[in-house]
Amino acid sequence: MQTTTLSTETTPASTQPPILIVLLADTPIDAVKAERGTYHEIFSDLFRKSLQLAKKEDGKDRSLEVRSWDAVEGEYPDAGELEQAAGLLITGSGKLPPA
Numbered sequence: 840m841q842t843t844t845l846s847t848e849t850t851p852a853s854t855q856p857p858i859l860i861v862l863l864a865d866t867p868i869d870a871v872k873a874e875r876g877t878y879h880e881i882f883s884d885l886f887r888k889s890l891q892l893a894k895k896e897d898g899k900d901r902s903l904e905v906r907s908w909d910a911v912e913g914e915y916p917d918a919g920e921l922e923q924a925a926g927l928l929i930t931g932s933g934k935l936p937p938a
Contacts, residue, residue: 859927
């Protein structure tokens with residue numbers, strides 16, 4: 840599992856930010872990975888930019904914790920982690936997990 844906490848706040852919040860689970864169902868091709876990183880990094884960057892844009896529009900600070908599991912390698916969150924999550928994103932798949 841990879842975890843990245845994103846925030847527009849200048850000081851860390853005292854409460855747990857909403858959790859977004861990302862199931863990584865594929866890996867980027869080498870050219871994309873070299874330029875933009877892993878899918879965890881790509882989606883974390885997208886969500887970071889979204890938080891910044893929302894703050895620019897309404898002035899409100901926001902935070903989000905992105906937790907990614909590599910489904911290609913058979914990694915998945917357990918039931919407790921799913922219950923804590925505010926949302927779930929499954930990336931596109933091009934590979935089946937190992938048998």
